[in-house]
Amino acid sequence: MNKIANKQVICEVLMEKAKEDKDVVVLCSDSRGSSSLTPYADTYPEQFVEVGIAEQSLVSISAGLARCGKKPYAASPACFLSTRSMEQAKVDCAYSHMNVKLIGVSGGISYGALGMTHHSATDIADMASIPGMRVYLPSDRFQTRKLMEALYEDTDPAYVRVGRNAVEDVYTEDNCPFEMDKATVLGEGTDVAIIACGEMVKPAVDAMEMLKKEGISAGVLDMYCVKPLDTAAVIKAAEKAKAVIVIEEHTRIGGLGSMVAQVLAENCPRKMRSLGLPDAPVIAGKSQEVFDYYHLNADGIVAAAHELLK
Amino acid sequence: MNLKANSYRLRQDILDIIYRAKTGHIGGDFSVTDILNVLYNKVMNITPENFGSVDRDHFVLSKGHAVEALYAVLCQKGFFPREDLLTVSQYGSKYIGHPNNKVNGIEMNSGSLGHGLSVAIGMALAGKMDKRDYRVYVVMGDGELAEGSVWEGAMAGGHYKLDNLCAVIDRNHLQISGTTEYVMNQESQEERWATFGWHVISVNGNDVDALEKAFEEAKTVKGKPTMIVANTTKGCGVSFMANQAGWHHRVPTAEEYEQGMAELKAKEMAANE
Ligand SMILES: Cc1ncc(C[n+]2csc(CCOP(=O)(O)OP(=O)(O)O)c2C)c(N)n1
Ligand SMILES: [Mg+2]
Numbered sequence: 001m002n003k004i005a006n007k008q009v010i011c012e013v014l015m016e017k018a019k020e021d022k023d024v025v026v027l028c029s030d031s032r033g034s035s036s037l038t039p040y041a042d043t044y045p046e047q048f049v050e051v052g053i054a055e056q057s058l059v060s061i062s063a064g065l066a067r068c069g070k071k072p073y074a075a076s077p078a079c080f081l082s083t084r085s086m087e088q089a090k091v092d093c094a095y096s097h098m099n100v101k102l103i104g105v106s107g108g109i110s111y112g113a114l115g116m117t118h119h120s121a122t123d124i125a126d127m128a129s130i131p132g133m134r135v136y137l138p139s140d141r142f143q144t145r146k147l148m149e150a151l152y153e154d155t156d157p158a159y160v161r162v163g164r165n166a167v168e169d170v171y172t173e174d175n176c177p178f179e180m181d182k183a184t185v186l187g188e189g190t191d192v193a194i195i196a197c198g199e200m201v202k203p204a205v206d207a208m209e210m211l212k213k214e215g216i217s218a219g220v221l222d223m224y225c226v227k228p229l230d231t232a233a234v235i236k237a238a239e240k241a242k243a244v245i246v247i248e249e250h251t252r253i254g255g256l257g258s259m260v261a262q263v264l265a266e267n268c269p270r271k272m273r274s275l276g277l278p279d280a281p282v283i284a285g286k287s288q289e290v291f292d293y294y295h296l297n298a299d300g301i302v303a304a305a306h307e308l309l310k
Numbered sequence: 311m312n313l314k315a316n317s318y319r320l321r322q323d324i325l326d327i328i329y330r331a332k333t334g335h336i337g338g339d340f341s342v343t344d345i346l347n348v349l350y351n352k353v354m355n356i357t358p359e360n361f362g363s364v365d366r367d368h369f370v371l372s373k374g375h376a377v378e379a380l381y382a383v384l385c386q387k388g389f390f391p392r393e394d395l396l397t398v399s400q401y402g403s404k405y406i407g408h409p410n411n412k413v414n415g416i417e418m419n420s421g422s423l424g425h426g427l428s429v430a431i432g433m434a435l436a437g438k439m440d441k442r443d444y445r446v447y448v449v450m451g452d453g454e455l456a457e458g459s460v461w462e463g464a465m466a467g468g469h470y471k472l473d474n475l476c477a478v479i480d481r482n483h484l485q486i487s488g489t490t491e492y493v494m495n496q497e498s499q500e501e502r503w504a505t506f507g508w509h510v511i512s513v514n515g516n517d518v519d520a521l522e523k524a525f526e527e528a529k530t531v532k533g534k535p536t537m538i539v540a541n542t543t544k545g546c547g548v549s550f551m552a553n554q555a556g557w558h559h560r561v562p563t564a565e566e567y568e569q570g571m572a573e574l575k576a577k578e579m580a581a582n583e
Contacts, residue, residue, distance in 0.1 A: 068368065
């Protein structure tokens, strides 16, 4: 099992970029350790800014840096970054259109038993609803690298959410197809289309295999680009299938499921299930325990498929 | 340029903008007019010609509701034609009720109080990193100081010893609901900022000469950011608006417009003598 967390890959990419590009700046809010950015801070102290436990100024300062030609990456736990600094993300980054990359680490429920203060189960809804703010949830370490390399090349604001723990690989070093803002098609199915993002892509792939064995044709879309949502890919997959399942590590309100439902309703209505977290504080537990409790796993997807195809 | 006369000239433009648009924040515009006048016409190296470059001074109007004052100054500096002012707050106009960087001469969008100081800190940090010698200026309201985010910036500015940063508090003692001391006490700003590691200068913020001196002093300070506590009068320039909380965003009637214009014209003339 892979031991490298996606946030460590972010650190690796940023170190590579910082070496060649003096304008790359990483900012943390007493969060360099939790963001796995200590190696960066130690190696590039001149291109690192510590703001203390002050997530609002973390994001405003990033915007000011961007305005004067820097390429800032503000890294902080997703729970704080997406809510405490939401207005700074809205006004100073999105509205002023500054090249700030917000890196939300230990996102979703990866802080487990630390409670709702530490969960970012609303960050997709929070960030995606801001005009001009993009939202990305990469699925594994290989895709995280490709995404970070692509984001380095552009000059628009974006929010990236990654989890705390290492996650199983979906791709390999040599086989990680990636096109910016296009969902990665991991399989095409005529019965059910499964659309997933972030850490839910792996269980989606597992479910696809399980369903295949039962003779059910399933496909998977890795929708790491939650916004701008790859609507063409959603419509294409849905048109081919009888039903659609969306799975995400996020409340069912306003996340990927809601966004896909809107596309389906407007373009090609299909029976669908949106699997996500409840509108309530989640139970205590390690990530996998919490996912299993809410059926956010391969079994849960298979069960939803059975129900939809009944 | 006769700066003192120009402040009254600018106030006439502001009054025109607001009277025409039937919306605006005249009280805070008039208290900050002298500050903007001095900054743009004496202190800052910002022109329509160099605006596209990073190597010039930078400015953030954190009390974004005073945008009409900024429009008047920018227009006079030639950032956009005077006709554009006719569209302020009109349907489809980019000249809206708060700063917006679609407008030539404006760098950062504001309107939600409490952001500008930290944005300016980012700009100042970038200048230090790249060893550029530009300076960064930001103007806040005194009611704005109740925002917690201001104090995050206060800490960071002191911590990073940003001597290329000069912030200004438009200390007019008024906000929407009354005096700052009634709404939320803002006394002893000098001590507060000094404790956070800032060089503090207290001046009459409606006195262009005193302001110019303060900004010049700030340029000489090493190892600390400067906070200029500009003691102002809200509604400064028009007798019946001065020091009246109600004039925060009241729109003048025809008679008030005429009287206000007459007072401002008289003061401009007197200053020119
Ligand atoms: C975050 C935020 N809260 C509330 C407002 C609404 N508002 C606009 S101006 C104002 C009063 C500002 O007072 P002050 O900072 O003293 O400005 P001035 O007196 O210079 O007009 C308020 C509450 C706002 N623009 N932003
Ligand atoms: Mg005030």
